[in-house]
Amino acid sequence: MNAPEKFLTGTAAPATGSSHAHESARAQVAGAATYVDDIPEVKGTLHAAPILSKVARGRLLGVDASAALQMEGVKGVVLAGDIPGDRILATFTHDEPVFALDTVEFVGQVVGVVVADTVMQARRAARKVKLQIEPLPAILDVREAVQAQSFVLPPVTARRGEPEQGIARAPHRLSGSLDVGGQEHFYLEGQVGYALPLEQDNWWIYSSTQHPGEVQHWVAHALGLENHAVKVECRRMGGGFGGKETQAGHIAVWAALAARKFRKPVKLRLDRDDDFLVTGKRHPFAYDYEVGFDDDGLVTGLKLMLAANCGWSADLSGPVADRAVFHADNAYFLGDVEIVSYRCKTNVQSHTAFRGFGGPQGMIVVEAILSDIARALGKDPLDVRKANLYGIEDRNVTHYQMPVEDNILHPLIARLEQDARYRERRDEIARWNAGNPVIKRGIAITPVKFGISFTATFFNQAGALVHVYTDGSVQVNHGGTEMGQGLHTKVCQLVADELGVPFEKVRISATDTSKVPNASATAASSGTDLNGRAAQFAARQVRQRLAQYVAEKQNCRPEQVIFAHGLVSGPDAAIPFAQLVDDAYHSRVQLWSDGFYRTPKIHYDKNTLTGRPFYYFAYGAACSEVAIDTLTGESRVLKVDILHDVGTSINPAIDIGQIEGGFIQGMGWLTTEQLVWNDRGELATHAPSTYKIPATGDVPAHFNVQLWPEANREDNVGGSKAVGEPPFMLAISVWEALRDAAAAARADGRVQMDAPATAENVLKAIRG
Amino acid sequence: MESKTIRFVRRGELVSLTNVPPDRTLLELLREDLSCTGTKEGCGEGDCGACTVVVAEPEDGALKYRAINSCIRLAHSIDGMALWTVEDLAGEDGSLHPAQEAMVQCHGSQCGFCTPGFAMSLFGMYQNHVCQGETVTRELAQEELSGNLCRCTGYRPILDAAQQMANLPRVQVDEGEILRQLEALRVRREQVASLGTYLDPRTLPELLALRAANPQAQIVAGCTDVGLWVTKMHMQFPQVLDVTRVAELKRVEQYEHHIAIGAAVTLTDAFDALVRERPQLKTFANRFAGLPVRNSGTLGGNVANGSPIGDSMPLLIALGAHVVLLSQRGHRDLPLEQFYTGYRKNVLAADEVVGWIKVPRPKSPHPGPLPQAGEGASGSTPSPRLRGEGGGEGEFLRAYKISKRYDDDISAVCLVVAMRIEDGAVAQVGIGAGGVAPTPARAVQTEALLRGRPWTLEAAQAAAASLRSEFRPISDMRASSAYRSEVLGNLMQRLWLESQGFEQINLESFRLAEATAP
Structure with a gap:
């Protein structure tokens, strides 16, 4: 389609495939990009600070807030007794009290919050709350937890073939153990939530979260409300890395409970030290292995034990430990193999999602084993790695049958x-x-x-909304969240190309549970795959309606209508996108649409860890x-x-x-x-x-x-x-x-x- | 007591704020009182740089720009200065400053939360280097940005942006106008007596009088540690005595045998003075915290604070520095190690302040620069000769710092050795150690063992053993006691090898290009 040159007003190249700057870059460098703590506070806003356990495990016998309540600006404390809904968070395993009930299980567990006029008043007062705790023996070491069978979830074994025989008949054998530490997310923006009571027991929650839908669900559950009473919004996070997948929910729930008790907006922004103490981290792992191999370093049998230090509650430890098992092969065909995965309960923070989600902890041990094999044989580790790579025609099925x-x-x-x-x-x-x-x-x-x-197959779905306004500008909203990874930028690029308009014509709005509901966490690297497609589909529907409109005018088939360079072109004429949109509006064409995507082909049985996850x-x-x-x-x-x-x-x-x-x-x-x-x-x-x-x-x-x-x-x-x-x-x-x-x-x-x-x-x- | 008005220049205008409590931080002032939320809080302890802002003061007729951490800086301390935050860089028409535009062009922001701090550190570099016609090298960018943490980008695009700034159309600050405004402020300030809750005397007699009259007032200088008492320990100070405006204490004075560094001289300027005399300390200086901390913190503060893991004291002890304490009763002059009496305890009386740190100059009047490791002899082949400045007559000085992270970390072990070898024997030796005792310490026994002894492998080995037995370090999150002990001795082994001309044995100066050259 050759458009008349005078109409070539848009960008020449498609938006996708080019290195557009981050959609917020210019605002970020000017200090004009808004994070939750930057939102102008509503008059009367109070601030909360957490009261933390100083004991790793013990019976909580009493909370004495009298000294704190005497302090300047302090409004009061919020404890488990103030929770109108369920006192247990709405996690999958339902094993985490919102505030400690009769026991504490780690140093840093939140027993309640102090609410005051200013952040510093609340923080000062929180340290003056006296907790009466009778200490109990604690398990701090992951290997001790394995010994004691202290688990947050039952052990899982993935097995194929006869690893014992594979090891026994091998010309060479090695055994060893390894400990790999955890990792603090250290998102530059600490955890923060801001809860505003609205009319008729509705709630507006600003949360720095990778999963607004879950925050909505948790807040409603704790407040004893239905999900439709709670709207959660997140324009952007100052970093997430998995640390704001579930952990942001706790902060929002605590803020909402405080806001409900005092009938005022309440903001909870964790001090960095408290953030370290309260929130979960990457799971530390301990490993034992026994491996048999031939003269080339080819693995003939492997028995591997992975002990994940999950901390005091399950949180996402089940799927994290599963993914460690899935990735214990990394790139290598393991043949006869047994992998035993322990999900250990210890009295530390509840470890959680972190970029890679167990994958790094799975891969590192097999890489260690292969280079140990190489050194034992006097070979270059790269040669041993290459020898063990998955094949193309054979040796190409994973230990979970994919x-x-x-x-x-x-x-x-x-x-x-x-x-x-x-x-x-x-x-x-x-x-x-x-x-x-x-x-x-x-x-x-x-x-x-x-x-x-x-790996939870049902999460692999996404929705989006694309609004085209009568001036030809476009607004996109989808269920994914922006934490710096450029998701919003990529989605804008995809939508721009779908509609054939310049990148600058497309803007994104804050992720909002009242726009796209039931969205999955932005996690598992899937943000663009899922939300990009959903947004593309939404835009495609608008485009198809416009194409139909043009086809009727120009007496052609809709497929002949091309959207590119800011122009919409049929056989007779090329019209600027904005003009077409305005015309279509006056002809009562729907200029907005939803889009929905679900990933094909995937399935897996979480009991046997087999399938195509x-x-x-x-x-x-x-x-x-x-x-x-x-x-x-x-x-x-x-x-x-x-x-x-x-x-x-x-x-x-x-x-x-x-x-x-x-x-x-x-x-x-x-x-x-x-x-x-x-x-x-x-x-x-x-x-x-x-x-x-x-x-x-x-x-x-x-x-x-x-x-x-x-x-x-x-x-x-x-x-x-x-x-x-x-x-x-x-x-x-x-x-x-x-x-x-x-x-x-x-x-x-x-x-x-x-x-x-x-x-x-x-x-x-x-x-x- | 009334707190006096804070006045500073921002966006070309005078900002006046009254009733600001003496312990309010600059970041609180910006975010909460002025609703300028562009500046972020990342850690509240001066370690991440998200809160970086730039201040400027007149020095020798020109503006001196410093990037500082606003989260631990007291708001009153910027009284009389010019201030820039990230909101202040763009032009009236919204056009971005080169420091910002380069960040956009190089894709230097991802989540964007550290970005305002980086933009401000870059603005500081722009004013101090680009506008002076200096090239921003990759090395300089790494040094000057080491106090800004980014968790998203891996830094490469930000380092690119630092170099890209100079290629963009130049943007100039109207320095003449700001200097005029600051001078007007200064004149106005002189009329205000040092009264109230935030005392910031201008002269030494004023300081000593205020100190004597207000022994309960919290003394602050750069506030890079006291700031944490506010943000992290939640301490409140009804009254603050700020020493950083005392003219006499802001100078570095040169004498024949020593230099005297005023207690209010920033770490940046103090290390500059030390490095001028002993160029081999440059890397050690750059590894002391990050630039925003060095720009606020003072050498006197580091000394007075007396943390056993502060890095300046082992160096000063090894060099034989003295500290001069001042009060209206007179002055005391004592070797630095005698200043400390226990963990963060010292001999300061209630009416005394730290006045100067006197650092002996190198013996050789014109010391030749010590060959940097990595220069000279190729590969690792030792050339068995003693490396001392001034042809072996001068001082052989090494400052070793062991920490988890190369930049902006606190030492697990710090060991500084200054030796003079004459006729193959140790004529003079000073050994300062950090991280191995409750106070910064002098290795008295090891010094005694070495003094007068021929400098041989056996002597070095004996010194290593002596160092290990002389200190009983603790185990903590930075390192175990066993590791600290072992490394103390191993560093003596490194010193021996370096004294024998071994090159490429210290990662501080290790460069791969040389290592891989044929």
């Missing part, structure tokens, strides 16, 4: 190996290590194969080089090359941002980010002064990211692949490179190193 149909790892790893000069550098490094008495270098390539879809896999590989100081255990990441698969990129800049950001966050998990609980169960690293996420100086001098040039083989939105979580696990290459360097420092070439690889753990690995 065929791997879209495997691109063989060519992807081969290209990275070549581009990063892996073999030459390995030789250079060996020469260096032979010559330097103090600094040892190490290198590793590790792959990622990450399953995309919520994932629509497709996202792939990638990273080559990392590090140096360690054998006198102190300090380390630096020197060089990183990444080749990652995002399918056909909807927005390369955003995708690369996710890859780089995920990688650095993963690097933090495995290097500097150490959570330390003392023997009383108190989290000793509860602020950025003691808990160290990567800073600018940790970015490797050489940090190269390339995208794999192939569309998703499954029919996914725009041919793209999900990108939120998979790159996180590329950072396992850093940890493996550190182990490689530590091995070079040891006469026996063996390495026992727990994660994170702090200077102390590296030194222990070298000298231990």
Whole structure:
């Protein structure tokens, strides 16, 4: 269709596939992007602060708030007795009291909140509330929990073939254990909720949440109301990373209960230290393994125990531990295998979703096992990894019975190996290590194969609304939330292209349970796959109505009407989109629509952990080089090359941002980010002064990211692949490179190193 | 008691605020009193940088810009300054400042919550470097942004933005006008007596009189630790005595044998002075907290605070620094290590303040720069010679810091050794240690063991063993006691190797390009 040139007023290129800046970028850099705590407060707003248990486990005998109530500005306290609805949160397992009832189960458990005129008054007063607690023995160690069979959910076993025989008849065997620490999300914006009572017992909740629908459900449940009484809104989060999937709900419920008691708007913004103490983190894991392998390092049998430290309640630990089992193969065919997964109850924070959602904890152990095998055989770990990769024609079914149909790892790893000069550098490094008495270098390539879809199949659905206004401007709303990942930007790009209008014509509005209901959490990397498609479908319906309208005018078929460059073109004429829309409005054409999408093909049985839980896999590989100081255990990441698969990129800049950001966050998990609980169960690293996420100086001098040039083989939105979580696990290459360097420092070439690889753990690995 | 009016210049206008409590933070003032919510609170303890703003004061006739953490800075402390927040950078027409535009172009914001702080640190760099015609290198960007945390981007695009700013059309601050406004404020301030709840004397006699008259007032300087007492420990101060306006204490004075750093000199300026005399301390200086903390915090504050894990004291002890305490009764001058009597306890009397820190100058009047590790000898081949400045006559100085994170972290162990070797023997030695005792400490036994002894491998090994037995460090979240002890000795081993000319054995100076060169 050749449009007359004078009508070419829109952007020349389609919006998708180009690196549009984040839809809020200009507001963010100007301080004009609004987060929950920035919303102008309604007159009379009160502030709440939590009252925290200082005991890891005990009987709660009494709460004495008398001193707090005497303090300036204090309005009162809100305790379990003030809850009009269910005193237990509406979680799937129904095992978490809203406020502690007769027991406390970790240091930091919220017993109630103090409400005052100002934040600082509330916080000061909360510390003056005296809790009478009779201490009981607590379980703080995950292996102790396994011993004591202290579980939040029953153990699950995934098994295929005869691993015992596979190990017994193998020419070589290894056994070992490993401990991998958790991770604090450290979203820059702490948890915050703002609850406003409306008329007729309706509620408006502003929440920094990845799951407004769940916040709505929890608040209604605690207030004893139906869901339609509660509207939850989230324009954006200052970071989520999984930490605001369920955890935001608690804050909103506490704020709403306080608002109900005092009949005033109440805001609850956690102080950073309280945020660390109250909210769950990435699950720490402990592992034991026994593996049999042949002379090439091919695994012939594996028995693996994964113990997830879930903390005091189930929260999302079931699906997190499931995903760890699903990803304990990472990219490798395991053959005869048994994986036992324990979901351990300990008296610490209730660990929760965190980017990768158990996937990283599953993958790291198999990567450790393969490089241990390589060192035992005197082989390059990359050769052992390649030997064990899933095959294309055979050896291509996972231990949960899903065929791997879209495997691109063989060519992807081969290209990275070549581009990063892996073999030459390995030789250079060996020469260096032979010559330097103090600094040892190490290198590793590790792959990622990450399953995309919520394992809870029913979550894989999404809805959207597209409104076209009479001036041709477009507003989109969908159930997904923006936490920095660029979801809203990508959705706007997709809608712009569907309607053939410039990106700037499309705006997004805040995620709102009163617009799109029953939306799933924005999680599992699925935001764009689900919501992008739903928005695309909504826009498509508007487009089809407009096409029908044009077809009638121009006497053609609707399929002949083209939407591009801000123009709508039929055989007779090309009309600017805005003009067409105005005409159509006057002809009473519906200019808005909903859209709905559900992921095809997926199913799985959560009792046997078998089926096709994932629509497709996202792939990638990273080559990392590090140096360690054998006198102190300090380390630096020197060089990183990444080749990652995002399918056909909807927005390369955003995708690369996710890859780089995920990688650095993963690097933090495995290097500097150490959570330390003392023997009383108190989290000793509860602020950025003691808990160290990567800073600018940790970015490797050489940090190269390339995208794999192939569309998703499954029919996914725009041919793209999900990108939120998979790159996180590329950072396992850093940890493996550190182990490689530590091995070079040891006469026996063996390495026992727990994660994170702090200077102390590296030194222990070298000298231990 | 009345609290006096705070006046500062913002957006070219004078802002006056009355009845601000003495312990109100600048961030509270901005977000709650002025409803300027562009500046964010990320941690409330000066560790994440989301709350970064820029202040400027006249210095030598020009504006001196400093990015600072508003969350732990007391609001009254910016009285008489010019202030920029993230809302103040864009032009009247909404056009973004280069610091902002570069962030957009380089995709430097994702969730956007750290972004205002980065934009302000970039604005500080823009004023201090780009507008001075200096290139912003990747290294400079990493150094100056190390106090700003981002959890989304992995920093690469932000570091790109720092370098991209200079390529965009230049935007100038009207410095002349701001200087005029600040001068008018200064004149007005001189007429206000130091009374009330926030005392900020201008002269030393005033300070000492106020100190004697108000022993209960909380002394503050940069507030980078006291600020946390407010935000985290919820302490309230009815009266505050701010030492940072005392002209005599804001100077670095050069004498023949020492430099005297006033207690109110910022850590940035104090380290600049120390690095001028001893260039090898540059990396150590850059690793002390992040730039916004160094821009607020003072060397005197770090010393007076006396944290056993503060990094300046081991250095000052190793160099043989003295602290001068002042009161209306007179002054006392004592070796720094004698200032401390226990965990965060010191000898200061109720009417005394820390006045100066006297740091001996290197013996050699014109010390040649110590070859940086990584320069000179290629690879790791040792050239068996002693590395001392001034051809072996000067001081051999090494400052080692072990922490979980390279930048902006607190030391698990800090060890600083300053030695002078004459005729192959240790003529003089100072060893300061942090993180291994309840106070910053001098390794007295190890110094005694080394003094006068030939500097040999055996001597270094004996010193390592001595260091391990001299201190009984605790285990905490930063490191175990065993690790701290082991590393203390191992650092002595590193010192030995470095004294023998070994290169590329310290990750601080390790560069891969050199390492991989044929």
